[in-house]
Amino acid sequence: MMRDLITAFSTDTRDRMTSAGWRKRTGDIYTHDLGDGFHAWVGLNRASKHHPLKINPVVGLRYDPLERLLADIAGAASLTSATIARPVGHLTPGNSLLQLRVAEPGDAERATDELCELVQAYGLPFARQHASTDALLTALRAGGNVPNPDRTRILLPALHFLRGDTNEARSDLAHGLAHYGQNTSMPVVAEYHRFANALTTRLSA
Structure with missing residues (x-):
């Protein structure tokens, strides 16, 4: 049925x-x-x-x-x-x-x-x-539009990177790394560190 x-x-x-x-x-x-x-x-x-x-x-x-x-x-x-x-x-x-x-x-x-x-x-x-990068950025910062806050901490610096906002991207990455700390034996921490390293490499290119 x-x-x-x-x-x-x-x-x-x-x-x-x-x-x-x-x-x-x-x-x-x-x-x-x-x-x-x-x-x-x-x-x-x-x-x-x-x-x-x-x-x-x-x-x-x-x-x-x-x-x-x-x-x-x-x-x-x-x-x-x-x-x-x-x-x-x-x-x-x-x-x-x-x-x-x-x-x-x-x-x-x-x-x-x-x-x-x-x-x-x-x-x-x-x-x-929200179909512009300005509006999308505002929605991400406001909260409530992404169920998983871990994903928000990845979306924000990545969106700044696409917009060419290098300083903002680096700042968001620094905040993310401070939030998660250095215990990379935890999967979510290790995942964020991998993401931060990869995006930092692109920011430096």
């Missing part, structure tokens, strides 16, 4: 989103090109363990040059993750968790309609509002 609900919702969503100009990515992720390397981003987090199927839409913005830089430094493939993102319910006047529910396959169309309305009313405006 749950598999039927997932299939019905996923099929309806793919058809509606792609017809509206969104690109289907791996998993339940969609992106929409805004130009200059910026992409509106929608991720659909599913709760499918218990009936009914629940979907928590997350909307955001992806900045390709920044994500490619981080992937290159890490020596990994660039994933389709968002650079900044918020649960769409937190952007609505209610500012609370919002879940779409699919109790039977016939509910999928209604849930997809609601999703598309939310994306149009809140997702796209959020992405467009």
